[in-house]
Amino acid sequence: MNPLNSKLTKRQGPQLCDLLGDVDLTLLYKASVHGYEASAFHRRCDNQGPSLLVAYNNSGYIFGGYTSVDYTQSCNAVTDDKAFLFNINGAVPLVIKVNSRHYLRYGGNGGPSFGEQLYFCYNDQPPVYNQGRNAYQVMAFTISPPTMAFTFSPATLYGNNTNLIECEVFKVEQKKDQVNAVIKIKPWRNVQWTAKQRDELMKMIRNYKPLTTSVSQVKILMIGPVRAGKSSFFNSINSIFMGRMTSKAMSGSAGTSLTTQFRTYPIKDGREGKPLPFVLCDTMGLEEQSGAGLDIEDISSILQGQIPDRYKFNPVTPCQPDEQKSTRPASLQDKIHSVVYVIDATKISLMSEKPEEKLSAIRKKINSLAIPQVVLMTKVDEACPDVQENLQSVYASSYIKTKVQEVSSRLGVPVSCVLPVKNYSQELELELNCDVLLLTALQQMLNFAEDYLDDVAPM
Numbered sequence: 001m002n003p004l005n006s007k008l009t010k011r012q013g014p015q016l017c018d019l020l021g022d023v024d025l026t027l028l029y030k031a032s033v034h035g036y037e038a039s040a041f042h043r044r045c046d047n048q049g050p051s052l053l054v055a056y057n058n059s060g061y062i063f064g065g066y067t068s069v070d071y072t073q074s075c076n077a078v079t080d081d082k083a084f085l086f087n088i089n090g091a092v093p094l095v096i097k098v099n100s101r102h103y104l105r106y107g108g109n110g111g112p113s114f115g116e117q118l119y120f121c122y123n124d125q126p127p128v129y130n131q132g133r134n135a136y137q138v139m140a141f142t143i144s145p146p147t148m149a150f151t152f153s154p155a156t157l158y159g160n161n162t163n164l165i166e167c168e169v170f171k172v173e174q175k176k177d178q179v180n181a182v183i184k185i186k187p188w189r190n191v192q193w194t195a196k197q198r199d200e201l202m203k204m205i206r207n208y209k210p211l212t213t214s215v216s217q218v219k220i221l222m223i224g225p226v227r228a229g230k231s232s233f234f235n236s237i238n239s240i241f242m243g244r245m246t247s248k249a250m251s252g253s254a255g256t257s258l259t260t261q262f263r264t265y266p267i268k269d270g271r272e273g274k275p276l277p278f279v280l281c282d283t284m285g286l287e288e289q290s291g292a293g294l295d296i297e298d299i300s301s302i303l304q305g306q307i308p309d310r311y312k313f314n315p316v317t318p319c320q321p322d323e324q325k326s327t328r329p330a331s332l333q334d335k336i337h338s339v340v341y342v343i344d345a346t347k348i349s350l351m352s353e354k355p356e357e358k359l360s361a362i363r364k365k366i367n368s369l370a371i372p373q374v375v376l377m378t379k380v381d382e383a384c385p386d387v388q389e390n391l392q393s394v395y396a397s398s399y400i401k402t403k404v405q406e407v408s409s410r411l412g413v414p415v416s417c418v419l420p421v422k423n424y425s426q427e428l429e430l431e432l433n434c435d436v437l438l439l440t441a442l443q444q445m446l447n448f449a450e451d452y453l454d455d456v457a458p459m
């Protein structure tokens, strides 16, 4: 199949990239090829992360909008503090930010829209539809820079001409050149990439015994944005101990979180083996929007051990803890002993403030309970081509080191608590380097949980 070619000229492409910093644009959708049907747009653009829509009208205007939030077809109200409208007709591009008090759009299966104001693929047709500013207070759009007051006007943005001759949507990613120019550094963590090390890690984990007699299995809770790799981490650890690839927890790509139940997964040491001394608790992903995905109240109940296995989350109503259970405090065995924030290494810089705010509120709550927290930075293979080629480069890649530092400062977790991993995602067979990295991370989690148990419980 021929690759899609954009209508942007050699000068306009970089001009657009400049609006967003060091990014690459990959063309996902082109109306003249795929059609103006909203369904065609969703087929190509859903769940692609940050994206830029570029429209061309027959008066020569090139304009559109940027959103940092995935398109999906779930019917949630979407806010996006990074969204903006633009045109690149003048000497200096015009950028109009969507005011944070406003929804960027409502989800659903319609075409893309910005600020409840400007609709593309409207009724599956080419013309842009402008809702009219009286209805939606487009005064809420502000320009930056310069700081002068600016009222959104169709005349300025697209010369009042709604007839599109083309509409393109680009996936926005951190510049590959930047990632490709990986500088090799002296490895900053020492890892033995050997079968002996893997076996030793497995032995240590297998023989681990919480010091506290009242706790037989350490409970590790995984939380993080949708599609960060929470379920895949459980599948990966389960695969290592089963000695073959397993996929007990559903993982993959869906509009919203694929995991909708609270699951506590014990892991056996081989098919006929004994249960291992830890349980991984999988949750629904944190969504950008309030009222969607896992909520801080849900997490509170989980931490206290008040939520049963297979509890089905309701994104609109927080968990209703089991009444009988909540009247008496859960035992230490039932509570969570360690929390793991699962963060996708490829999304750290583009993560908008909303999930970060949610995570910060969650972190405050967990801090108040003194439960140890670590960050599992997944998808290091996707983040850095050098690491993709050879996982052993993970601690020798300056790029991964920067990402570890970035996630540490954004989440307020020390660098020593950030654990980069590559989950099993498409492999059919286990691979030594992958195992070593995953087991090292798991062992670290058990160490932190041990410190906590040591602190809160009598031996």
Ligand SMILES: Nc1nc2c(ncn2[C@@H]2O[C@H](COP(=O)(O)OP(=O)(O)OP(=O)(O)O)[C@@H](O)[C@H]2O)c(=O)[nH]1
Residues within 6 Å of the ligand: 225, 226, 227, 228, 229, 230, 231, 232, 233, 250, 251, 252, 253, 254, 256, 257, 258, 259, 260, 283, 284, 285, 286, 342, 378, 379, 380, 381, 382, 421, 422, 423, 424, 425, 426
């Ligand atoms: N290349 C690569 N892909 C990964 C990695 N971890 C997860 N994936 C892929 O990322 C996608 C999402 O992974 P999941 O494990 O379903 O993510 P999740 O956090 O459980 O997502 P929700 O349950 O939907 O919130 C899947 O297609 C995985 O195969 C990784 O380390 N490397």
Ligand SMILES: [Mg+2]
Residues within 6 Å of the ligand: 230, 231, 232, 250, 251, 258, 259, 282, 283
């Ligand atoms: Mg999941």
